[in-house]
Amino acid sequence: MLGTTIIQTGTEPTGRLLSDLSWKAVQSCACSDGLHYVLTSTFGRFRLWRSNLAAGLSPAFLIPDDALASLRSEALYRLQLACAGQRAAFQTSNFSPSEYQRRRLANMLAMLDAREAGATIRELAFTLVYPNSRLLRGAEWKASGEKRHVLRLLRAALKLRDGGYRGFPGFDRSI
Known part of the structure; x- marks a missing residue:
């Protein structure tokens, strides 16, 4: 699943969200802009940013109006379902690459590594x-x-390695 950040603000601790579901793993990192979490459960993996911009007493989820707004909206919907113990009934193609696409990308990475190690085109092929x-x-x-x-x-x-990956959803073309 493609990770997308969901921004949470509010003075109520994030502990309520973390206790709503038994997460398999919770990693967190405190940064100057707030706490960053990676939550993993049987329903998927979610990235959550608890902002230092606490505006209200109750937590709120903010979705910036940018090119990833629809992706973040879907991620928030999936997070809410996961917290309720439900799985989303469908998965859109914008949210995650297909199994074929994942295998193809992994194979291309292996080709780049092998080529860097000196493999010939024929060796890559077979x-x-x-x-x-x-x-x-x-x-x-x-x-x-x-x-x-x-x-x-x-x-x-080679094209992906040299910056073509920025065309994937989730990457800012200005980087």
Whole structure:
């Protein structure tokens, strides 16, 4: 699940929220702008920022009006469901990459690591991309679709490494 920060303000301690559900793990970090939490349960992982800008007596959740407003709204909805012991009935494609997309991104990272360690295009092809295929040699390899596919994946991985990841939801293009 793509993490998005939900901002909570108010003078009431966040303990009420943390006791609403038995979280598997709660990590927190105190920073100059408030407390940052990562809450993990059977319903997912949530990032919560308890701001120092405590404005009222009861807690409130703020969603900034920016490019991630709809994503944060959905994350808040899922957090409220989790606190009530319920799971969201559906998952939008904006919220999390599909299983295929996660495997593809992990494979591209592995390709970059292997290439950095000195692996050839052919080694990438038959160890990471096509591990169950027979090894192609000579002219058969040069003219193969497998070689072209591996080169396309490697170019996409290099593009992501060189800043293309900023096009993913959750990244500010001005960084």
